[in-house]
Amino acid sequence: MIKKILVANRGEIAVRIVRACKELGIKAAAIYTDADRHALHVKKADQAFNIGSDPVLGYLNAHNIVNLAVASGCDALHPGYGFLSENPLLAEICARRGVKFIGPSPEVIRQMGDKIEARKAMIKAGIPVIPGSDHNLESVEEARELAKQIGYPVMLKATNGGGGRGIRRCDSEAELLKNYERVVSEASKAFGKPEVFIEKCVVTPKHIEVQIIGDSHGDTVHLYERDCSIQRRNQKLIEIAPSPQLTEAQREYIGKLAVRAAKAVGYVNAGTVEFLLDRDNQFYFMEMNTRLQVEHTITEQITGIDIVQEQIRIA
Template identity: 70%
Template sequence: MIRKILIANRGEIAVRIIRACAEMGITSVAVYTDADRHSLHVKKANEAYSIGPDSLAGYLNVHRMVNVARAVGCDAIHPGYGFLSENPQFARTCAQRGVRFIGPSAEVIHAMGDKVQARRSMIAAGVPVVPGSEGNLASVDEALALAEQIGFPVMLKATTGGGGRGIRRCDDPAQLRSNYERVRSEATKAFGNTEIFMEKAIINPRHIEVQVLADSHGNAIHLFERDCSIQRRHQKLVEIAPSPQLSDAQRAYVGELAVRAARAVGYENAGTVEFLMDHEDNFYFMEMNTRLQVEHPVTEMITGVDIVQEQIRIASGLPMSYAQEQVQRRGFAIEFRINAEDPKNDFLPSFGRITRYFAPGGPGVRTDGAIYTGYHIPPHYDSMCAKLIVWALDWESLIRRARRALQDIGVFGVKTTIPYHLEILGNAEFQSGRFDTGFVEAHPELTDYSVRRPVRELAAVIAAAIAAHKGL
């Protein structure tokens, strides 16, 4: 069994992994840059070590991470999500240096990170894919010819892309011509690879993903699906498990597809198979994320499975704790990404000091975060500062409980997406459980809200008004 884990990440996911380690009796090791020296993950880990002053490069340095792990006696590294989590060279270096990588093999990460290779693997396994190019596009002329064949609109995508970057929709030949080099440039800057491919654009699909677990003993299971259709510019805002839009038959079908996909590539550890579901209820494989997902807590809430602990068990060479028939779902769960952004100002990042923070509580409420009163959110990283996860027995109860929890939470000193999430909950289309990836763009009125103020701030405003009045 793994004894000591270096967490090659920061923020809320590092705290989440530290908690799993604590429950398993495993020593946790945090790493941090100068910008993160006061972060919560540094305070909570059993040990913490600096990886230098550079805010981003420190978390992206493969050899420094492995060197620290070796130097302090770690026998494993957990990459979390983002940063090095889907870097095959990181997984390969860990294996070469005798440190277990808590995730799939470097070969699988590489194979599924190459979107063209992943498509080919799924086609061979009988998993449906979106119509598109058989391989990478060689030129804009080839792209134009294929687009005419499969029909506009189409999507140009970076072959090694992810996270909503390196992707452009093209509605006609002119857009395809103008976007072709743009996507290649974005792919180069974001992923160091100029290769791109094309898929038929599925207009306003439902975004359905399935959590899978697989071990080295031949076991592979799914933990049901999540609905990630509420997103902005291909970035998820709200995630739900299970999807209120699927029937039991559809749920069983897409779960079986996900397990088939995992088995087809010899997958081990936790992963997520993502699908697009069109308005004729057809499922199409989109990609596989070879890591822990930001939204994994909603799956944990409906199944009771601790996915991080299962990751550690699998990486230790043990069989997973569950067979498929033992995994039961109960109720619904929803996750809100609490981002330090101003929805009223085109979601502009709002970094700075948190003057007051109140965590929500009560039945069925969980908060995964790394913030506290007085914490300064640095401008160097993603704007997500916390995740609010809510569970209830049925969909209608979930809406009510989620509204109460969002009204309970308080993050002051920076602007956040909390009031925007409340607007989503109040939307009749969302409440009906029938929505797609076009939801946010179809409802610009969601940013038309007023922001509440903390009591002390309100009192200060009133006092200032009284003082001004007396001075007249």
């Protein structure tokens, strides 16, 4: 039974996690930088610990955060979203120090964070994926040859990317040649790794994501879908749940796909499986987010299920 959780985040999501802790009768410890000393999550938590003067770096120091969890008597840690939430190092350090990480295993975080490895896992599980490369591109020449096979338009993507960064659409060979080095540079700067791959561009797709929850006994369920098709520069603007664009048959089908995807990698805790739906009504796996998403609250509204509380119970 978890008695005390370190909330390794700030702002709205930290307040959200603290609230769930209190409702479950669990103590919550917050962390904060000098700039956040008067933030609401600091006031709401049972305890709060200063992690330095830099407004960001303290939240990215996995070793210090886990040391603080151990020193303050926390037996679990919730990463929230952003910062270290999809960094397998944090989950690994928690495991070594005997602190429960409220999220999936570091192996799954690492596997799903690598878009090539994620594609391989989904192909093995029989989940439809967008046509594209099954390995990181070695050169712009290889990208050009694969683009000819796939057919334009194509997407150049950072293998370890996310958040709408490290992505460029190419409608011609000239655009591919112009964008290749840009994407490599963006991948290196934003994610610390220069690897990129190529996929067929799904034109004007519907973007549908499915909320899943799995436990350590191999049981996995989905909590229906969210429609995030309205975007700007690959950033989601509006989320709708359930999707008004799906038929009941499509809703049932995509839910089963998401559960199969989660079971295929042994997913435990809350996560999201994202799909694109093309103009021919074909679903394609896009990626899996190995954390609680910002938009989890609208799923809670339509289901009446407190996802953060379920995360804690599963851990």
